[in-house]
Amino acid sequence: MSTEHTxxxxxxxxxxxxxxxxxxxxxxxxxxxxxxxxxxxxLMTPAREALAQEFKVLGxxxxxxxxxxxxxxxxxxxxxxxxxxxxxxxLETQAAADDKLKALLSEGVAALDRLAKLRFRKTYAALxxxxxxxxxxxxxxxxxxxxxxxxxxxxxxxxxxxxxPLFGYEGSSWEKGGYLNRGFDDIDWLDQA
Amino acid sequence: xxxxxxxDDDSVVVIVGSGAGGGTLADExxxxxxxxxxxxxxxHYTQADFENDEWAMFHKISWxxxxxxxxxxxxxxxxxxxxxxxxxxxxxxxxxxSGLALRFLPHDFRTKSTYGTVDGANVLDWPISYEELxxxxxxxxxxxxxxxxxxxxxxxxxxxNHYKVIAAGAKKVGYTDISRxxxxxxxxxxxxxxCQQIGFCMQGCKISAKxxxxxxxIPRAIDTGRAELRxxxxxxxxxxxxxxxxxxxxxxxxxxxxHLQKARVVCVAGNSIESPRLLxxxxxxxxxxxxxxxxxxxxxNYMNHTTAAAVAIHxxxxxxxRGFDIAAVISDEAQLNPDRGFLGGYHLEGLAxxxxxxxxxxxxxxxGREVSSALEQYDHMSCVWVCGEDMPQxxxxxxxxxxxxxxxxxxxxxxxxTDHTNDAAMRRHGLTQWRKVSEAVGATRxxxxxxxxxxxxxGTNRMSANARDGVVNKWGQTHDIGNxxxxxxxxxxxxxxxxxxLTIVALAVRQAEYIAGAMQRREL
Numbered sequence: 001m002s003t004e005h006t007x008x009x010x011x012x013x014x015x016x017x018x019x020x021x022x023x024x025x026x027x028x029x030x031x032x033x034x035x036x037x038x039x040x041x042x043l044m045t046p047a048r049e050a051l052a053q054e055f056k057v058l059g060x061x062x063x064x065x066x067x068x069x070x071x072x073x074x075x076x077x078x079x080x081x082x083x084x085x086x087x088x089x090x091l092e093t094q095a096a097a098d099d100k101l102k103a104l105l106s107e108g109v110a111a112l113d114r115l116a117k118l119r120f121r122k123t124y125a126a127l128x129x130x131x132x133x134x135x136x137x138x139x140x141x142x143x144x145x146x147x148x149x150x151x152x153x154x155x156x157x158x159x160x161x162x163x164x165p166l167f168g169y170e171g172s173s174w175e176k177g178g179y180l181n182r183g184f185d186d187i188d189w190l191d192q193a
Numbered sequence: 194x195x196x197x198x199x200x201d202d203d204s205v206v207v208i209v210g211s212g213a214g215g216g217t218l219a220d221e222x223x224x225x226x227x228x229x230x231x232x233x234x235x236x237h238y239t240q241a242d243f244e245n246d247e248w249a250m251f252h253k254i255s256w257x258x259x260x261x262x263x264x265x266x267x268x269x270x271x272x273x274x275x276x277x278x279x280x281x282x283x284x285x286x287x288x289x290x291s292g293l294a295l296r297f298l299p300h301d302f303r304t305k306s307t308y309g310t311v312d313g314a315n316v317l318d319w320p321i322s323y324e325e326l327x328x329x330x331x332x333x334x335x336x337x338x339x340x341x342x343x344x345x346x347x348x349x350x351x352x353x354n355h356y357k358v359i360a361a362g363a364k365k366v367g368y369t370d371i372s373r374x375x376x377x378x379x380x381x382x383x384x385x386x387x388c389q390q391i392g393f394c395m396q397g398c399k400i401s402a403k404x405x406x407x408x409x410x411i412p413r414a415i416d417t418g419r420a421e422l423r424x425x426x427x428x429x430x431x432x433x434x435x436x437x438x439x440x441x442x443x444x445x446x447x448x449x450x451x452h453l454q455k456a457r458v459v460c461v462a463g464n465s466i467e468s469p470r471l472l473x474x475x476x477x478x479x480x481x482x483x484x485x486x487x488x489x490x491x492x493x494n495y496m497n498h499t500t501a502a503a504v505a506i507h508x509x510x511x512x513x514x515r516g517f518d519i520a521a522v523i524s525d526e527a528q529l530n531p532d533r534g535f536l537g538g539y540h541l542e543g544l545a546x547x548x549x550x551x552x553x554x555x556x557x558x559x560x561g562r563e564v565s566s567a568l569e570q571y572d573h574m575s576c577v578w579v580c581g582e583d584m585p586q587x588x589x590x591x592x593x594x595x596x597x598x599x600x601x602x603x604x605x606x607x608x609x610x611t612d613h614t615n616d617a618a619m620r621r622h623g624l625t626q627w628r629k630v631s632e633a634v635g636a637t638r639x640x641x642x643x644x645x646x647x648x649x650x651x652g653t654n655r656m657s658a659n660a661r662d663g664v665v666n667k668w669g670q671t672h673d674i675g676n677x678x679x680x681x682x683x684x685x686x687x688x689x690x691x692x693x694x695l696t697i698v699a700l701a702v703r704q705a706e707y708i709a710g711a712m713q714r715r716e717l
Contacts, residue, residue, distance in 0.1 A: 012510060013572060073560045076569065134561070141560070150560050158552035158568070159248050168510065168572025169548040172245035174399040178389035179353075184516035187354040189509035190361050193634040 011183035013168040015078075051085045057096045058105055063088075065109045066149065068125040072133055073150050074157055076166070083163050087156035091149070101148075108145025115139060196421045198230050203455035205230050206708065207442050208462060209428045209471065212285020213697040214681035215462035216406025217336070219414040219422075221705030227712060228419045230454055231411070232444050234463070235281035237424040238288070240408070243397035247549045250396035254288055256281040258599050260466065264589065265611035267643050271557045276608035277497065278646040279464055283424050284407025286464065286648055287694065288397045291544060292375040292404070293519045294339040295691035296330050299323035300529060301582075304687045307529070308536050314584035314613055315494055319686040320658040320667040329699035337376035337404040337698060338383055348379045353390060353516030358507060358575045358634060359543040360521040365633035366626075370524040376404040376694075377517060383409065392545065394518035426452075427601055431459055431475040431484055431677065439484075439677045445601055458708060458717055462680040462701075465495065465650030469591045469683060470606045472654070472664075485654070485671035490663050492592060494585035494652040495608065496688040499539065499616040501579040501624050502642040504555060505631030506570045513545040513575055520545065520575070526626060527690045535618040537582030539690045541627055544578040551576070554645040567640055575631065579623035583688045584613040585652050649693050651685040668707045669700060676717050680704055 048067050055063025070084040095102040109124075115136050116124040127133045140146045157163065164171050173179060198205050206222055208215045211233040219231050235254075244250055255278065262268040262276040280286045300307045302319040310316075334344035341349035350373050352360065360371050377388045377398070388402040401408045414420035425447035432453065434440045441455040461468045469492035473483040483491050513520065520543025527538040546554065548571050556564050589611060593604035628639045657663025660672035669684050671677045680701050682693045689696070711717040 010510060013512070015572070074565045074568075075562055076565055154553050155248060155549065159549045164548060167548050167568060168512070169514065170512075173393070173515075174245050174389075174391045178391035179515040180388075180390045182515075183512070184353040184390040185351060185357070187357050187509070187511065190357055190634065193361065193508065 008186060010186045010188045013165065013170060015166055015168050048081045051081050054085060055092055057092050057102065062106055062109045063092075065112065065123070065125045066091075066105070068133070069112075069137075069149060070153055070157070072130070072137060073153055079163060079166055083160065084157070086160055086162065087153055090156060091152055104145055104148060108143075108149075111145070112136060112140060194418045195415050196228065196418055198228065198421050200452055200454050203441070204228060204457050205455075206458040206460060207232065207454055207456040208460045208680070209442065210234075210285060210462035210464070210467075210681065211283050211406060211411055211422065212280070212462065212464065212681070213287050213290070213406060213694045214701045215460070216284065216287065216410040217698045217701035218460055218462065218680050218705050219420050220406075220410035221702050222709060223414040223417040223419040225705065225709035226419070227709050229414065229421075230456075231414070231420060231422045232426040232428050232442065232454070233283050233285075233422065233424045234427040234467075235283065235285075235424065237283040237422070238397070238407070240397070240399055240401055243399045245391065245393040245396065245399065247393075247396060247547050254280045254282050254397065259597075259605055261594065261605060261607045262610070263607050264609040268610070268646065271643060272646050275646050276610070277466060277650050278648045279466075279650065282407075283411060283422065284405045287405040288407055289395050289648060290376070290403075290405065290694055291519050291692070292377050292394050292517070293522065293542060293692045294334065294337055294374050294376045294695040295522070295524070295540065297323065297326075297689040297691050297696055298527065301687055301689035301691075302326075311536065311584060311615070313586060314615075315587045316585060317655070317657060317662055317686050319656055321656070326696075326699055326703070329703045330695065332702050333695050333698040336409070336702070337695070338378050339374050339376050339695070340379045341372065341374055347382060349373065350375050350377065350379055350388065350517055353520065354511050355513040355516065355520035355543055355545055355575055358511050359523070359577070359630065362630035362633040363521060363523045366629050368523050368525045368630070371521050372524065373519060373522055375517060375519050378402045385409070388517060390516040392514045392516060392518060392547070428463070428471060429474065429601060429603060431461075431471065433477065433479065433484070433674070437479055437674060439674055458676045458678065458712070460678040460680045460704075460708075464681055465653045465683040466591055466606055466608060468679060468681055469653040470593065470603075473591075473593055474603055485664050485673045485677055487673050488657075488661050488663060490655060492653050493587050493590045494655055495589040495591060495610060495650070496583040496585055496652040496685070497610065497647045498649045498688055498690075499579075499581035499583045499612075499619050500644040500647055501620045502554065502577060502645060503624055503627050504551065504567070504574045504576045504640050504642065505627070505636040506567065506638040506640075507573045507575060507631075508635045508637065510572045511575055512572055514547050518545045519543065523630070526623070533618075533622055535615045535622065536584070537615070537619065537690060539579055539581030539619055539623050541623060541630070542578045542580050544576060546576050555640060555642050557643060567638065570638075575636075577627045579620065579627070580649075580690055580692060581616075581619045581623060582690045584615050585655070585687065586611070586613055591653055649682070649688070651682040651688050651693055654679045654683040655686045656684050657686065669704045670707075678704060678708065
């Protein structure tokens with residue numbers, strides 16, 4: 001048997017969401033109700049439209065558009081719509097108590113759809129081609145509506161602990177004793193670089 | 194064993210602020226037998242309040258009172274009400290301090306002699322030299338427990354993945370001055386434990402391994418029985434007597450009630466935005482332009498370092514967030530070399546950001562696949578902060594808003610900053626060098642980031658040999674008022690490329706020695 005030191009391989013974070021449904025529900029909020037409580041009939045509809053039903057204040061149609069918009073703003077193909085819904089949830093909650101915000105969002109969606117129909121004869125959310133949707137967003141990206149949604153998503157989306165594993169990010173570490181014995185110095189590919 | 198002093202006790206030294214300057218001063222004065230009252234605007238947090246969560250801590254401890262960014266810099270657009278990222282709480286910005294404790298270089302104290310006249314800049318030599326400050330740097334490194342320094346005797350911080358990636362690239366491009374002098378215990382020291390590589394050093398060290406006056410200097414001062422700490426005490430005005438000597442400070446407590454604490458000596462250590470603001474707000478019929486402002490330099494020459502940042506995406510995972518937040522620091526470019534097309538120098542400081550801040554700072558205002566495709570490689574990233582010398586310019590500074598007031602009824606400070614042409618050249622050079630360092634170890638994508646709000650604030654009450662050129666003398670004593678001192682980074686005459694905390698602490702130790710001696714000699 002060789003006595004040569006074999007380096008321990010790097011501790012790699014599995015970039016998948018491994019939260020149990022219980023953990024997911026504990027995450028709370030409107031989105032937690034999502035998949036868990038869907039009725040048989042809603043299972044027949046596409047997932048996004050089912051999730052859009054959760055927008056009680058802004059309405060399902062506006063909600064559906066916001067879900068498409070949120071994904072176009074920060075597109076992550078491996079991340080499901082429910083996390084975009086979680087990101088938008090605080091905006092919906094704020095809109096319930098803030099008429100100005102509610103109007104900004106509703107009118108912003110309406111204006112985006114008007115622009116979409118003028119150019120492509122379809123609503124924004126109904127456009128299949130990302131390039132077509134983006135061509136509309138480049139027109140409105142400096143406006144108050146787009147800025148509000150995008151500004152909110154920077155924290156609404158990326159500060160959601162539920163999505164962190166998908167980025168290989170491990171979050172709070174002090175309760176696990178830090179990384180002293182959990183790979184702070186375990187990089188193993190540098191000599192091949 | 195906290196002391197309790199009456200408001201009428203005019204034998205005390207009042208220290209405004211409890212961060213690197215004020216906290217150190219409290220410790221060093223009390224150990225020399227001086228009685229002090231420390232007035233701190235913020236709350237008294239403890240490690241139990243610290244979370245490993247970037248945004249939660251940002252909202253909890255940052256100085257979020259409304260401040261306004263003005264001038265030609267990027268911040269007017271990206272961070273209009275957050276000109277600086279500093280802390281409001283006992284311990285001040287030492288809670289958020291990255292831990293990096295670099296010394297100034299000898300030429301930093303002689304910028305006018307070294308650079309000559311610089312167009313558009315107000316460069317001036319310090320009235321002290323590196324040699325005079327060197328013994329106090331030793332003391333500061335010992336107090337702060339700076340890893341890998343002779344003075345502290347503490348071993349170096351063990352390299353983490355992030356350090357290794359940057360150091361390997363740096364060596365490949367020929368850099369040799371690669372170090373990591375960080376103020377965090379590499380073994381139990383000064384009653385605090387050793388670093389556990391938790392990360393989140395800038396969110397308040399959960400186990401107090403990283404130095405902060407919150408749990409080092411302040412409790413030590415209180416234990417002498419000669420210090421009283423009053424948190425949530427916002428100083429509104431410094432009062433003076435008929436002869437023009439400082440006589441006390443007016444402050445508002447947490448309920449907004451105002452109190453006047455009398456004082457034998459007043460030391461201001463509220464950082465480079467609040468300290469000059471306090472002097473300006475203390476204008477009186479005797480001092481219509483603000484206290485200690487006969488030179489007109491109070492609030493001028495604001496410097497916050499020439500900064501830039503960038504991330505590099507590597508072929509393999511790095512997990513830069515694992516371990517101490519400061520990674521390798523490359524200092525080869527801190528040396529003078531005018532051939533590069535700019536004056537002064539810079540450090541390339543590996544500095545880990547966690548995912549939420551990376552998303553916020555990488556491309557402020559950005560969106561789409563350009564942003565999201567990079568963030569999907571977060572686990573493969575390394576990250577640098579370029580920290581370079583910032584030229585003092587007279588028109589950069591702190592002024593008072595003509596009408597808008599804050600919650601204390603005081604005019605809101607406006608922080609005006611416009612880059613010097615030197616800054617752009619330095620920034621470009623720094624980002625190019627970082628790209629080379631990253632590509633040397635195979636990075637496939639390097640993304641330049643605009644500067645994010647700095648915690649480094651300097652120069653707004655600067656030191657000068659002559660009273661006409663600056664606000665304070667070589668002891669930090671104001672030229673105009675003998676018993677009024679400035680004890681923070683606003684004393685800096687030049688910014689150097691080094692993070693300011695170590696120098697603030699060294700100056701505070703030296704100032705305490707002077708104040709205690711002068712009090713004993715009855716000069717104060």
